[in-house]
Amino acid sequence: MSELEQLRQEAEQLRNQIRDARKACNDSSLSQITAGLDSVGRIQMRTRRTLRGHLAKIYAMQWATDSRLLVSASQDGKLIIWDSYSTNKIHAIPLRSSWVMTCAYAPSGSYAACGGLDNICSIYSLKTREGNVRVTRELSGHTGYLSCCRFLDDSQIVTSSGDTTCALWDIETGQQTTTFTGHTGDVMSLSLSPDSRTFVSGACDASSKLWDIRDGMCRQSFTGHVSDINAVIFFPNGNAFTTGSDDATCRLFDLRADQELMMYSHDNINCGITSVAFSKSGRLLLAGYDDFNCNVWDTLKGERAGVLAGHDNRVSCLGISSDGMALATGSWDSFLRIWN
Amino acid sequence: MLHNLKHSYSGYLLEDFKQSFHFTSKLLNSDLITMDELDETQLKNHVDSLKQQLKFNREKTSVSIPELIKWTEEKMNEDPFLNPDILKDNPWVESSKCVIT
Numbered sequence: 001m002s003e004l005e006q007l008r009q010e011a012e013q014l015r016n017q018i019r020d021a022r023k024a025c026n027d028s029s030l031s032q033i034t035a036g037l038d039s040v041g042r043i044q045m046r047t048r049r050t051l052r053g054h055l056a057k058i059y060a061m062q063w064a065t066d067s068r069l070l071v072s073a074s075q076d077g078k079l080i081i082w083d084s085y086s087t088n089k090i091h092a093i094p095l096r097s098s099w100v101m102t103c104a105y106a107p108s109g110s111y112a113a114c115g116g117l118d119n120i121c122s123i124y125s126l127k128t129r130e131g132n133v134r135v136t137r138e139l140s141g142h143t144g145y146l147s148c149c150r151f152l153d154d155s156q157i158v159t160s161s162g163d164t165t166c167a168l169w170d171i172e173t174g175q176q177t178t179t180f181t182g183h184t185g186d187v188m189s190l191s192l193s194p195d196s197r198t199f200v201s202g203a204c205d206a207s208s209k210l211w212d213i214r215d216g217m218c219r220q221s222f223t224g225h226v227s228d229i230n231a232v233i234f235f236p237n238g239n240a241f242t243t244g245s246d247d248a249t250c251r252l253f254d255l256r257a258d259q260e261l262m263m264y265s266h267d268n269i270n271c272g273i274t275s276v277a278f279s280k281s282g283r284l285l286l287a288g289y290d291d292f293n294c295n296v297w298d299t300l301k302g303e304r305a306g307v308l309a310g311h312d313n314r315v316s317c318l319g320i321s322s323d324g325m326a327l328a329t330g331s332w333d334s335f336l337r338i339w340n
Numbered sequence: 341m342l343h344n345l346k347h348s349y350s351g352y353l354l355e356d357f358k359q360s361f362h363f364t365s366k367l368l369n370s371d372l373i374t375m376d377e378l379d380e381t382q383l384k385n386h387v388d389s390l391k392q393q394l395k396f397n398r399e400k401t402s403v404s405i406p407e408l409i410k411w412t413e414e415k416m417n418e419d420p421f422l423n424p425d426i427l428k429d430n431p432w433v434e435s436s437k438c439v440i441t
Contacts, residue, residue: 279419
């Protein structure tokens with residue numbers, strides 16, 4: 001038997017052992033336990049603001065930690081920083097490459113980042129002494145498109161890429177501190193844990209992985225989806241996460257039991273999920289779909305609790321402010337909406 | 341890799357670039373690597389990673405699920421989407437009538 005064949009057999013054995021270990025821990029189900037739980041009732045939200053200004057599809061957005069400002073990125077080649085209360089544009093930043101797929105807001109509010117088909121993560125300083133916004137770093141190294149980026153702090157950012165890897169960057173030096181390898185398909189999304197020690201990634205290989213930021217190791221790996229995973233988000237307490245996929249389902253994965261707990265799907269829903277977010281308590285899961293809607297799911301009972309309709313095209317991104325007060329959705333219809 | 345395709349398919353990019361990338365990727369099947377295509381080093385790394393993952397100290401769902409539920413229920417009172425009292429002070433809703441000055 002060749003070395004390669006031996007390794008393949010060993011991998012298969014290990015996968016089976018992991019599967020068996022998970023089964024051994026699967027002594028109760030979330031839906032069974034919550035059968036008697038009070039339902040959250042009908043969740044209805046209204047659009048409180050419509051942010052108009054982008055001239056083409058919006059691909060990404062992220063709230064600032066002040067729960068008031070937010071950043072959005074559009075195919076029109078602009079990054080816009082909005083005041084969601086007044087709908088004023090604080091900054092409209094022209095990008096070097098209009099093929100942007102992701103954007104991020106640093107927790108301090110001092111920086112924004114974006115990237116896309118240029119394979120580069122560009123860092124923008126929002127608080128220069130001159131009062132203008134400029135690129136302070138261009139992080140290059142990925143050999144595929146930048147699908148997602150998230151700031152750890154002003155000096156570190158994590159990125160995911162179509163080159164199947166994720167990376168932790170030292171913004172000051174412009175170098176990759178750590179590379180996270182293991183996915184066998186484009187990595188589409190990442191989410192940092194509340195304690196910033198780990199992050200989860202979702203990829204086109206239909207798997208999601210939990211990574212240790214410091215040592216670069218993949219601690220846990222999850223399968224279940226049958227198509228590309230487009231979005232991942234940590235549960236607010238850091239002990240679980242949810243994924244959204246082209247297979248029209250969202251799934252909740254328990255990090256402590258190392259397995260899937262719930263699937264959020266409906267016979268009437270046949271399109272892909274682009275984005276996911278949790279409400280402050282985690283009880284509600286919000287997901288953006290290709291069919292222009294946003295569905296609200298009861299995380300614990302697995303039932304749909306509401307639908308947010310209003311966009312005239314695919315909901316490409318969404319996020320809930322850190323104080324939990326509002327949901328922002330971004331769409332290919334070029335608008336962002338603020339809901340609560 | 342998909343990023344090489346962007347030059348050939350630039351015509352499609354104006355519309356639906358991610359969709360066309362995934363569609364093209366699924367058509368060509370060249371970007372999704374299967375176990376058969378990993379080389380020896382990649383397979384060794386994969387096996388090492390699996391060995392580490394196997395060691396993970398798993399909790400029983402009969403323990404982790406009730407704790408997840410408890411955490412959520414305790415926080416629901418502070419969740420603006422579930423506690424209407426919190427949204428009485430809604431920054432996006434004018435609480436007083438308009439004043440003309």
